[in-house]
Amino acid sequence: MTLPTPSSPQEQNADAESAASLSRHASLGDLGEDFHPDELRQILGTMLRIRAFEEKVDELFMQGAVHGTTHLSIGEEAVPAGALSALRPDDYITSTHRGHGHCIAKGANLDLMMAELLGRETGYCRGRGGSMHIADVDTGNLGANGVVGGGIPIATGVGLSIILRHTEQVCLCFFGDGASNEGTFHEAINMASIWNLPVIFLCENNQYGMSMSVQRATHVHSLADRAGAYGIPGFSLDGNNVFAVRQAVREAAERARAGHGPTLIEAITYRYKGHSKSDQNRYRTRDEIADWKQHDPIEQLSRYLEKRGLLTSEQIEQERMQAYADIEDAYAYAQASPEPKVEALLEGVYA
Amino acid sequence: MTLPTPSSPQEQNADAESAASLSRHASLGDLGEDFHPDELRQILGTMLRIRAFEEKVDELFMQGAVHGTTHLSIGEEAVPAGALSALRPDDYITSTHRGHGHCIAKGANLDLMMAELLGRETGYCRGRGGSMHIADVDTGNLGANGVVGGGIPIATGVGLSIILRHTEQVCLCFFGDGASNEGTFHEAINMASIWNLPVIFLCENNQYGMSMSVQRATHVHSLADRAGAYGIPGFSLDGNNVFAVRQAVREAAERARAGHGPTLIEAITYRYKGHSKSDQNRYRTRDEIADWKQHDPIEQLSRYLEKRGLLTSEQIEQERMQAYADIEDAYAYAQASPEPKVEALLEGVYA
Amino acid sequence: MSTSTSQQTGIRTAAGDTVEMTYAEAVRAALAEEMRRDPSVFLLGEDIGIYGGAFAVTRGLFEEFGEERVRDTPISEQAIAGAAIGAALTGMRPVAEIQFSDFMALTMDQLVNQAAKIRYMFGGKAMVPLVLRAPLGSGTGAAAQHSQSQEAWFAHVPGLKVVLPATPADAKGLLISAIRDDNPVVFLEHKLLYRYKGAVPQREYTIPLGKAEVKREGTDLSIIAWSIMVPRALAAAERLAREGIEVEIVDPRTLRPFDEETILASVRKTGHVLIVHEAVQMGGFGGEVAARIAASEAFNYLDAPIRRLAGADTPIPYSPILERAAVPQEDDIYAAALRLVREGI
Amino acid sequence: MSTSTSQQTGIRTAAGDTVEMTYAEAVRAALAEEMRRDPSVFLLGEDIGIYGGAFAVTRGLFEEFGEERVRDTPISEQAIAGAAIGAALTGMRPVAEIQFSDFMALTMDQLVNQAAKIRYMFGGKAMVPLVLRAPLGSGTGAAAQHSQSQEAWFAHVPGLKVVLPATPADAKGLLISAIRDDNPVVFLEHKLLYRYKGAVPQREYTIPLGKAEVKREGTDLSIIAWSIMVPRALAAAERLAREGIEVEIVDPRTLRPFDEETILASVRKTGHVLIVHEAVQMGGFGGEVAARIAASEAFNYLDAPIRRLAGADTPIPYSPILERAAVPQEDDIYAAALRLVREGI
Numbered sequence A, B: 001m002t003l004p005t006p007s008s009p010q011e012q013n014a015d016a017e018s019a020a021s022l023s024r025h026a027s028l029g030d031l032g033e034d035f036h037p038d039e040l041r042q043i044l045g046t047m048l049r050i051r052a053f054e055e056k057v058d059e060l061f062m063q064g065a066v067h068g069t070t071h072l073s074i075g076e077e078a079v080p081a082g083a084l085s086a087l088r089p090d091d092y093i094t095s096t097h098r099g100h101g102h103c104i105a106k107g108a109n110l111d112l113m114m115a116e117l118l119g120r121e122t123g124y125c126r127g128r129g130g131s132m133h134i135a136d137v138d139t140g141n142l143g144a145n146g147v148v149g150g151g152i153p154i155a156t157g158v159g160l161s162i163i164l165r166h167t168e169q170v171c172l173c174f175f176g177d178g179a180s181n182e183g184t185f186h187e188a189i190n191m192a193s194i195w196n197l198p199v200i201f202l203c204e205n206n207q208y209g210m211s212m213s214v215q216r217a218t219h220v221h222s223l224a225d226r227a228g229a230y231g232i233p234g235f236s237l238d239g240n241n242v243f244a245v246r247q248a249v250r251e252a253a254e255r256a257r258a259g260h261g262p263t264l265i266e267a268i269t270y271r272y273k274g275h276s277k278s279d280q281n282r283y284r285t286r287d288e289i290a291d292w293k294q295h296d297p298i299e300q301l302s303r304y305l306e307k308r309g310l311l312t313s314e315q316i317e318q319e320r321m322q323a324y325a326d327i328e329d330a331y332a333y334a335q336a337s338p339e340p341k342v343e344a345l346l347e348g349v350y351a
Numbered sequence C, D: 001m002s003t004s005t006s007q008q009t010g011i012r013t014a015a016g017d018t019v020e021m022t023y024a025e026a027v028r029a030a031l032a033e034e035m036r037r038d039p040s041v042f043l044l045g046e047d048i049g050i051y052g053g054a055f056a057v058t059r060g061l062f063e064e065f066g067e068e069r070v071r072d073t074p075i076s077e078q079a080i081a082g083a084a085i086g087a088a089l090t091g092m093r094p095v096a097e098i099q100f101s102d103f104m105a106l107t108m109d110q111l112v113n114q115a116a117k118i119r120y121m122f123g124g125k126a127m128v129p130l131v132l133r134a135p136l137g138s139g140t141g142a143a144a145q146h147s148q149s150q151e152a153w154f155a156h157v158p159g160l161k162v163v164l165p166a167t168p169a170d171a172k173g174l175l176i177s178a179i180r181d182d183n184p185v186v187f188l189e190h191k192l193l194y195r196y197k198g199a200v201p202q203r204e205y206t207i208p209l210g211k212a213e214v215k216r217e218g219t220d221l222s223i224i225a226w227s228i229m230v231p232r233a234l235a236a237a238e239r240l241a242r243e244g245i246e247v248e249i250v251d252p253r254t255l256r257p258f259d260e261e262t263i264l265a266s267v268r269k270t271g272h273v274l275i276v277h278e279a280v281q282m283g284g285f286g287g288e289v290a291a292r293i294a295a296s297e298a299f300n301y302l303d304a305p306i307r308r309l310a311g312a313d314t315p316i317p318y319s320p321i322l323e324r325a326a327v328p329q330e331d332d333i334y335a336a337a338l339r340l341v342r343e344g345i
């Protein structure tokens, strides 16, 4: 049982050199060797914590214990886990409505995340933001975003700030396939391109923007083709292969830090759950969902690690248990936390 | 003195067939043969009337005789003249802030245009619109637009209306190189593409969006490259070659009427005058302007017609005189027309 | 209870002539009837087809009318609005859905600079008969970017009409009028109202745009309220009646055009005015209502200052406790009304 | 003449301490001084570099500060606003220019759903110190899409600050405050004011956001006016003085936050109020001002209804005759003030 060969990353507009360096990694053996075993364990742990977190949130919503709506990323965990493993702690991210995984991969504190979802004063946003607005600006997490495509121009601005401040940070901008049809996508990537900004535009193509498939919503073979409209490198890769994601992001970050500007990466993945709690899955088949589950990113990584003798099945199981335990702890923390006070309603509107 | 060979039209994403049919016309001899001599004379007349109109407007602004601002298209006449010569009278256009040429080529009445510029009750818009809003919906001229990129989604809607009404019209959407960086460009062309709408997106690349050159504002070799982001055919051509424009638009219209969807055409041209009356031309050189004047679209066509014996120099001069005379008549009409009445201020806000 | 009162006042038909339906069903019925009647009517928006819309409002329409006329769009709000304009300019009557009114922020150029102004800019020679529908309002825990009430923005724009129905019967009758209207109409549905039930006439009917309705008659205080605040005010009024205070509730239903006369008549009668809306108070449309009263001869009939009760000066918070506190609730209306009538403040 | 009165009232400095400059020069001076003082301040916008801006406001700054800090952008208003937000969130103080306020319609999502709400949504733990400058208003013959006054939209949005200076001295002092402010500030400059001259202090100074100013003292009528309506009201006031009517003119300068107290104090003193703005009356910010007065105890001091004089209910027309008629002119202010004081209507 090895990780299936990722669909060889399709380089769309990059210079020949990066293309070559990316295809070198089409065989998984090579990819694995870049890693220290501890790091692999950490990446697996991240993916497991994302899944455990999402499962808990799903359960809470089913019970009606949480208010509002939520967008789960179960099935898509390799994208943030791979991407953030390739970046520095002082790098930035901008995230989306489906952002729990991005937060966790960026190193967020699960207690504060869960407290936020439960609308508690101890949450990241003091209960004011909820699922769609978790942020932790101090650690470079510039926030989830309830507006599809709304974070893309902000990421461009972060890139601009980085070059004006002469730091060597990068900004990783997450967005969905659906968001790639928003005007903000176009304006922001063009602007980042002409100014050679250190931004990585990472499209999580999970096949649907709510109910509309990417095939119905666009006429391109790959969303990475759109890089050509901005004269920047574009890559399409298997987003369920954590190594492929890591590698592409690492190379993009190197280009960005070297002053060579932005990259567009399309990570092909799939969401197992409905778009949000109101989804009846009328626009796709059970078979399609089942097929994708055959390529589960966590299963693939686990089998690979075991097969290679990098982790034992016990160790993997231990990681899994730990992840679920962490989430239960976070939930306990959140539940024990106080609700915001009505008198504080207007706090935080203005600085 | 022949028309210089147009820079061979660059096909970007079309199917092989259209590409071939377009390059066939790279030599001018062939292009000319498509035309009946009367038609050639008419096209020349259109270009001359556009120039004469713009020169008159320029003069009026210099004198302070006209209020507001204006955007002149001197040097760009081949684009609308060529494009509209390829369409049917019942086809639609959407236009821009630099729209006098589009109007004239669409067959607008010069008297009503000039009256509009002078803010008269007899103008196309009863003096309410002015230079940036001339429209004549009954004849398919859906209006100039003061918002850069603002007309592009409207053109998509016109295409949608055409397919819902099952007519075989097309909509020709004019916009500038600068407008191609607006979010509307992206959203609207993508939407037209997925629905195979009969829209021709015609970018008048006059090298600048006010003061920012297209090289500074984008990182693509050709704006037609952007067609790839929507999976539609894209062509780049010499916009000062009226035959090349006509040919590309004709083929795009054929594709559109056959249900094959939209086309993106980049017509490379140049504006001689400042962006608007406040422009001091600080962002370009006199030499650059002088160079482009060597490729004047009207001069080129005139010389070609003369050389080929299609029109005599007397006939050409006659056309020119007629154009300027028409404009003076239009100006006289406008001047003799009444101003709007203050009591009618609120008329036309609501239907 | 308050809802049914409002229905009965709303549509004066004998009991047997109505059917009970939800507000969402009433919107759907209006869409379906107009699409059956007029082939130029079609729908476009995100996930309105097989998905049935984020609030299930268009459910079933795709099945009846097909994907050409119930058209799923990419996530491209500017293009949705622009496509509606282009279609409307050339003979169609599009009804576009924006998934949340918050995202109408993305359509402001197309809506305000294009749709609203085209007719005037073109000298009165063009027509843009489109409807832009969107759910607005808080109360669903969706936080700051999915809970706004921006009717004041649209009401400030000449060329637009702005409708906010409060009952199923109004929703249906007003939406039919909006579709048949030759101007661009912004039609704002409150998310929390979608499940409200009420009696809706079985016969074909329309409700004119620009006509307020007295949802409850009273003598002591005029409450001017729209959208979700109408049922809340009605509920508060029932409690106030038990205190011997008879509240008159006037629902303008359409903010633009605005039926000033019905409101002034009520003010002249009661001498006390409380304006209630969910939108943020500062710069909200309640200011316009107060200003009109303060400028009219009804000013002379006032026995107390004109009061507004409206949204707090904050984005809508996520926490349910804070979210409730951020906008007027039935209790707040009750308390404000009582104080105004009893203490004159 | 009225302009210099307003300057003198505006900034109380002895004659020799000021220099005469235009409003455009004052804006430019504020930008230059802040850029010299604080390396985190930079400018971005369309054609603000070598071209110097559509209204020549940034002329010369490119030469002094270079293309990195005076940054020409493509024609991409959403990205301009978004880029400013991203930079502001990460330590910079961007000042973005939108070429005409009309095109702020394209930035509404970034401005309202992002910039204004980020701090609150993030639990008060982030800061978005940006300024979005734009010229607004009619009078230049640029027609409906280049002449709007949309301050009411922004004033309705918690999280934003909204500034509309009427004099060169105010423009400079308020812009410096806006740049130093830790919140997103919408700074609206009137196109016709750019050429107005006035005395501006030579020393470094700031004017606090949220402080109204009495531009002229009087006893018979309070005119509340902002932006271009301040000089028009001052000119009308001089003529009214010759009729024996002493007008007090209060300029809020900042609509959000709004200095209610200074306005109420004036109303208590004069007992008559005329609110004047260029924006369309229906749904304009004048409604908010009227509503606040009508809800306050100043209501008891009123000897006549609260009057508004504002833009006609139409897009701005091109014809110069119609364009003038669409918004209040000096004569209109004079006539409305006279009628209000003499006839109480």
Ligand SMILES: Cc1ncc(C[n+]2csc(CCOP(=O)(O)OP(=O)(O)O)c2C)c(N)n1
Pocket: A071, A097, A098, A146, A147, A148, A149, A175, A176, A177, A178, A179, A180, A206, A208, A209, A210, A275, C046, C075, C077, C099, C103, C106
């Ligand atoms: C501007 C905007 N339009 C519509 C929505 C409603 N909406 C929320 S998520 C979503 C689908 C987004 O698709 P995609 O970008 O592919 O992200 P995914 O949900 O698949 O992760 C939609 C339409 C929104 N939040 N913002």
Ligand SMILES: Cc1ncc(C[n+]2csc(CCOP(=O)(O)OP(=O)(O)O)c2C)c(N)n1
Pocket: B071, B097, B098, B146, B147, B148, B149, B175, B176, B177, B178, B179, B180, B206, B208, B209, B210, B275, D046, D075, D077, D099, D103, D106
């Ligand atoms: C949305 C918007 N932004 C900015 C402007 C100001 N403006 C008017 S024309 C223009 C340049 C447009 O460039 P391009 O699209 O290339 O057309 P051109 O003027 O070259 O014909 C600009 C920036 C505008 N009218 N609309």
Ligand SMILES: [Mg+2]
Pocket: A176, A177, A178, A204, A205, A206, A207, A208, A209, A210
């Ligand atoms: Mg998706």
Ligand SMILES: [Mg+2]
Pocket: B176, B177, B178, B204, B205, B206, B207, B208, B209, B210
């Ligand atoms: Mg151009």
